[in-house]
Amino acid sequence: MEIEVLEGVFDANEEIARKNRERFLEAGVFVMNLMASPGAGKTSLVMRTVEGLRDRLSIGVIEGDIASRVDAEKLKAAGVPVVQINTGGACHLDANMVSMALPHLDLSRLDLLIIENVGNLVCPAEFQLGEDLKVMMLSVAEGDDKPLKYPLMFSQAHVLVINKTDLLGMGDFDPQVVRKTVTGMNPDIVIFELSCRTGDGLEAWTSYLHDRVRCR
Template structure:
């Protein structure tokens, strides 16, 4: 009796997903839609960071948000109240989204009037990192109470992220969190990743995050090139 070849199945699934993700990214490029995949563990302040971001940028660009969760519509209601187009995605118990599921979400959201689409992925540091969603960039939030050693414990998450937001800097004096060590560990996993300390609750450091996001969206949409050529 043959045993199941789990590794081969996983490789097949990942290969198929990577192809779908690349196709989705190409389609988004044609439409001028920037898709950001935002990941974190539960309680890191992801929704608070997102609402602050929407409030700061909604007059500059059209924003749409896909809230992924196993159940409930709490986050989608919060995001909608902040002034962004929002849709809630229920994953049916799955702890991640892949490219196919993200495509379904984008179709439900409707991207005809969206310049920045944000996927708030399911809250955990393992599964979401394993699947390319088709996003242009990956961002993750690590909160001070979680500890500065998380890049050592969850290497893949930090390997796939383009930017790491270290949130809840206001409680730094009360936790044994070493920002310098954390940055060092992130760079060990991904030398190109940018680390931005923030406090979404107070607004500390958020301008640096907004600046990073603005630049990435403009570059993806070709707006920097237009400005350089003398166009608005």
């Protein structure tokens, strides 16, 4: 019985995600869903991505958090069109929350919409939002065993960003271990190693994303 209820929830979400997708296609906006644990560096990557691409692409952001406007205020201060969704306790964004945020953005003016999901390594992967690209981030501080322990997000993502490479060598995180585990479960995944702090490796990421937006 519980399984049926859950399936109903996922089906309803898929239907709204399809409608979101139609709106995105109609507006000609490429949509990226950014997922990771709390503190992995999602907002830092959004800021760096905007910095790197804002002269070439028009970018808007939806910030998903359980509470607060902290992340949205950072982006607003940088002059980025941003809508904050507070889930009020839910550990992920769903398609309906995103659809309610859309009227607050002028989609037809955007080339790229970045959705920063709620910090969580499990639940966001279960809810389609209507996005073109699922990007997940793992930071060096979290440990290289995380793909084994939380496989769902790693197996669904199109892109994995390994962040905080400036911390490599301070612990026992081995990027090769992550690459081997993740490509074993998801052979087509594209992997970037970068540091939002130092800027190392960011150029490869922004140029990949630019091409994805332009070549959709």
